[in-house]
Amino acid sequence: MIQEIVPGLDNAYRPGEMISDDCVCLAFAGRGSVMAVTRAAADGSEPAGPALPTYAQLKDHVTESRYAFRIGTRRFFLVETDDAAPFEYVNLHKFIRGDGDRAEKHEGFAAMTGHHLYLWYRDVRYCGRCSAELVHSETERAKTCPVCGETFYPRIAPAVIVAVHDGDRLLLTTYRGREYKRFALIAGFAEIGETIEETVRREVMEETGVRIKNICYYKSQPWGMSGDLLMGFTAELDGDPTIRMEEKELASADWYRRDEIEFADDGVSLTGELIRRFKEGAF
Numbered sequence: 001m002i003q004e005i006v007p008g009l010d011n012a013y014r015p016g017e018m019i020s021d022d023c024v025c026l027a028f029a030g031r032g033s034v035m036a037v038t039r040a041a042a043d044g045s046e047p048a049g050p051a052l053p054t055y056a057q058l059k060d061h062v063t064e065s066r067y068a069f070r071i072g073t074r075r076f077f078l079v080e081t082d083d084a085a086p087f088e089y090v091n092l093h094k095f096i097r098g099d100g101d102r103a104e105k106h107e108g109f110a111a112m113t114g115h116h117l118y119l120w121y122r123d124v125r126y127c128g129r130c131s132a133e134l135v136h137s138e139t140e141r142a143k144t145c146p147v148c149g150e151t152f153y154p155r156i157a158p159a160v161i162v163a164v165h166d167g168d169r170l171l172l173t174t175y176r177g178r179e180y181k182r183f184a185l186i187a188g189f190a191e192i193g194e195t196i197e198e199t200v201r202r203e204v205m206e207e208t209g210v211r212i213k214n215i216c217y218y219k220s221q222p223w224g225m226s227g228d229l230l231m232g233f234t235a236e237l238d239g240d241p242t243i244r245m246e247e248k249e250l251a252s253a254d255w256y257r258r259d260e261i262e263f264a265d266d267g268v269s270l271t272g273e274l275i276r277r278f279k280e281g282a283f
C-alpha cells in the first residue's frame with residue numbers, strides 16, 4: 001500500500017525548517033490535483049512518469065512555503081506559486097496509480113499526505129467559535145484563536161472498508177458517477193456515536209442490504225485524498241445473500257467467485273490488497 005515505504009514518514013512539526021534547493025515542493029490547485037514534473041527514466045532515454053518538483057526547479061515562482069514533513073533525508077514543503085509556474089497540475093489519483101506511468105511510491109504518499117494538509121490549511125482559517133482569524137501554533141501542527149483560545153488540529157476522518165465474503169464469493173461494487181471505475185469494496189465514514197464495528201455493519205447493510213458476522217480487523221491506511229484514516233476489515237455473510245443495492249452511491253453490487261474476479265492489485269490501496277488477498281485464498 002502507498003504508505004508502506006522505507007524509511008517511513010517523519011511527521012514531526014518543525015517550524016524552524018528553511019526551504020533549500022534539494023527540498024521537494026507540494027503545490028496543489030484545489031482538491032485532487034498536484035503539480036508534477038516529468039521524471040526521466042533511469043537510463044535517461046525516455047520519460048518514465050510524473051514526479052514532484054524540487055525547490056531548485058520551482059523557486060522563481062514560489063510565493064509562500066511551509067515545512068510539511070520528511071521522508072528519509074528528503075524534506076517536503078507545501079508551497080504556493082505565482083501563475084507563471086511552468087509545470088502542470090495532474091490528477092492526484094493518476095499521480096499515485098497511473099497507467100504504467102505513476103509516481104514513485106514515496107512521492108505518491110507524500111502527495112497524498114501533503115494534499116490532506118493542504119486542504120486543512122486552506123479551509124481552517126477562522127475560529128469556528130468566535131470567527132476571529134486563526135494563527136499557527138508555535139509548538140505544534142495546530143491553529144489557535146488569539147481571541148477565545150480555541151485550538152484546531154488537522155482533521156482526520158475515521159472510515160471503514162470491508163471485504164464481505166460468503167465462502168468462495170466476494171462482495172464487489174462499482175461506484176456511480178466517479179472517475180474510479182474499478183471494483184471497490186463496501187466503504188464509508190464513521191458517524192457520531194458509533195463504534196467502528198457498528199460502522200462496518202451499518203455501511204454493509206446500507207449499501208447492499210446484507211447482514212454480516214465474524215468482523216475481523218485487517219489493517220489501516222491513511223488516505224489523504226479525502227482526509228480519511230481507512231480501517232480495513234473482513235467479514236462473513238450472515239444469512240440471506242440477496243443484495244439490495246443502494247442506488248444513489250453504487251452502479252453495481254454483486255457476488256464474485258475467486259476465479260472470476262479480474263483485478264490487478266494497484267499496489268497502493270487497501271482495496272487492492274484486500275481483493276488480491278481474497279483471490280489468493282487468504283480468507
Ligand SMILES: [Zn+2]
Binds near residue numbers: 127147148
Ligand atoms: Zn475564537
